[in-house]
Amino acid sequence: MISESTLSAIGAGVVIAPSLLLAILGLTSLIGRPLSERTIGRLTQVATVAGLLGAVAILALMLALDTRHVPVELGNWVVIPEQHFHFHLKFVFDRLSVPFVILSFILCGTIGAFANVYLHKEVGYRRFFVFYAMFLLGMVVSSLAGTIETLFAGWELVGLSSALLVAFFHERPSPVRNGLRVWSVYRIADAAFLIAAVAMHHQTGAGDFEVLMGSGPWPNGVAELTHAQALFVGTLLLIAAAGKSALIPFSGWLPRAMEGPTPSSAVFYGALSVHLGAYMLLRVSPILALSPILSGMVILLGLTTAIFAAMTTRVQTDIKNALAFASLTQVGIIVVEIGLGLRYLALAHIVGHACLRTLQLLRAPSLLHDYHAMENAIGSHLPRNRSPWEKLLPAGARNWFYRLAFERGYLDAVLADYIVQPVLNLFRWCDAMERRWTDMLSGGESRESDRVPAHHETVEEFV
Incomplete structure (x- = not known):
């Protein structure tokens, strides 16, 4: 019979693997002893495979033992008795976190293998993999977080690595400016997140999701908040999710984030980071269920974002921005599903869309090459199919919508x-x-x- 201590040890190993990767890559760079590309590639593979095997083992044991909730307690790391605050480090394996952490390891492993070849001989090769390890750790911590403080720690690692990779080509001023813009938007979202965390502590006495959700594992828990409290905390968390997932009105930073290398664009804004806000809404979905007003806000925000992104992606002049806004369209639909209470559908949608969009972004450079070769072979541009909107809308309306989409809703200027x-x-x-x-x-x-x-x-x- 498998003991709880064995499950906890395996679960802790899932987090330790990316932590060791970040520690090794970061410390060797800090002390001036950078590793070779081959060593970095092998360490990345070992850490990713070890974490993935640990997550799969937890899943197999959960199925064998017929359990839906495996907590991993690491105790209080910060305690402030006067303020009734404590930072409780806790990870949870359940029906939501296990699929998402397995997805994170699989896609990060794929991106790592791709980047190992794509960035070969690149000046910033080692720097990229330090940021990559930081992102992987942040995604794992965010996926398995059992308290809102643990979720915020992973949330910050993802945000910091994202901004640093947007500014990866720092020899040019544009990537640095765009990286700062991404970071500034994340600061606004993180401020809302922190206020929500403090409010949760005051309302429930802890930041533990189990205490907040009351009885029953995800998705059957019932939040122990009043309707007014759920509306207040849920609105703050919705703002945080909107900033992280580039939902309206924070969509203006998304095209700026394409300044980073293709591997980081794929893993951030096609696969994982762009879904992190939606994942957080899934984690706190019992709060949404308490307030019809809050659920309506979630649905309205997702629907508006999906329509805006669908319009904008049609007028983009480069493939990375087009795919980024196409991803945002699907994220908006996922948010609508969460607002409607379709939690398993939203989770399956996240997994399927992340895999598809990663493949598209990694395939994009060679696809463009093949497309240009085909046009050169036939001696002209490929034919364009007429949109049905050309028949339904007058020319003036089409021009207005085109300008609105081309300027990306003026959200960047706002x-x-x-x-x-x-x-x-x-x-x-x-x-x-x-x-x-x-x-x-x-x-x-x-x-x-x-x-x-x-x-x-x-x-x-x-x-």
């Missing part, structure tokens, strides 16, 4: 003017006030460069 700009102005004002206060205390004078920025100053260099 994001810069009404979210990024005010936040940066506030931080600059706070920095200037702090400098003036310290100068006054030290008897010095404020420098001209420390003045409070005027309202008309822009962040063109940043955005």
Whole structure:
């Protein structure tokens, strides 16, 4: 008979494998002893296969023992008695986390094998795999998180690695600016996430999902919150999911994220990271079930995003952006399914769509080559099929929708003017006030460069 300690040991091994990979790759780079490409490739394969085998073993044991919930407790890492707060590190294997963590290992292993060849002799080869290991660990922690603090830790690792890989080609200014933009949007989403986590602690006394969901494993749990509490916490988590998965109004950063290498674009915005917000909504779906208003908001947000992305993907001039917005279309539909309470359908949709989109993004470079070769062979462009909308809509309406889609709904400009700009102005004002206060205390004078920025100053260099 398999004991609980054995299950816990195997479960801990699933998290330890990517943790060791990140530690080895990161430490060898920090001490100036970088590993060879062959060694990095082998370590990546070993860590991915070890984690995958551990997850599959847990799944097999769960089926054999007829259990649907295997917790792995690692205790309290931070305890603040005065604030009634504790950081409880806990991982959970259940019907939601096991498929998603297996998907993460399979797709990350595929991307790792592809990148090992794709980035051969690339100057930033080792740097890519350090960020890749960080992303893999973040996805595993997010997938298996049993508390909202653990989920936030994985969430941050995914966000940080995503922004760093967008700015991977840092020799050019554009990738760096776009990486900063992605990071700034993630900060807004993470702020909502943190407020939701604090609210959960005050309302339930803990951030444990088991305490929050009450009785029954996923998806049968019933959240122990009032309707008002569920609406408040659920709205904050919906904002966090929208920022992470590029849902409206945060969709403006998605095309900027295509600056990264093709392997990172595939694993982030085609396969895993873009689905992380939807996965989080699935994890807290019992909260959505408590509030019809919140469920309606989820459905409306997903439907609006799907329609917007379907329009935008049709007018993109490069294949990576077209596939990114095509992915966003499906993510919007997945969010609608979650809002309607179709949880198993949404989970199956995530798994199938992630696999398909990964294949498409990895195949895209050779597909373009084959497409151009075919056009050169026939001596002209391939014929284009007429859309049925050309018959249903007048020319003026088609032109209006085309411009709206071509400008990506003007969401990027709105994001810069009404979210990024005010936040940066506030931080600059706070920095200037702090400098003036310290100068006054030290008897010095404020420098001209420390003045409070005027309202008309822009962040063109940043955005």
